[in-house]
Amino acid sequence: MQFRSGLPDDLDGVLALFDANVAWLVERGRSDQWGSEPWSANPRYVDFVRGLLAEGVVTIAEINGEVVGASVVTDGPMPYVPAAGEVERYLKLLIASPAHRGERIGRRLIALARELTVSAGVGLLRVDCWSGGDRRLVRYYVDEGFVPEQEIEVRPGTSVQVFEWRPESRSAGEAH
Secondary structure, eight states, rough: OOOEEOOOGGGHHHHHHHHHHHHHHHHTTTTTOOOOOGGGGHHHHHHHHHHHTTTTEEEEETTEEEEEEEEEEESSTTSSSSOOOSOOOOEEEEOGGGGGTTTTHHHHHHHHHHHHHHHOOOOEEEEEEEEOOTHHHHHHHTTTTTTEEEEEETTTTTTEEEEEEEGGGGGGOOOO
């Protein structure tokens, strides 16, 4: 697996990751998270992903030239998350190919986001995830060493869990 800086040209590859994850979630009866339609077919979602790739530090994970993961780290949170009140980095996107589950793509992208945060001298990295369903995503981030900070309702019936990680509070989750 190789990691490289992302470019706006990576839009199609990242949208393919969203589409693959939507299909994977739908197959498992979990369409509440990202819906049931391909993101690449919805202009609003395409614009959202294009905007993500145009801000912050974009990292692309590839295997044999295939985009298998992506992350975006920015200087501030998603619009629905209150500012931290201190300098922070925010992991606005973390996505991996469902065809490569178990290859620790997300874990490696998180490690790179942490390295980016520490190398900038920043003491806070935050991320949020959908907190519905079986809360599997919430457990994932806790297992990766993030500490739950607050839960925010983003629309009726849909909430996200915001997490934080501080370099001085390193835990077993990041040591894997």
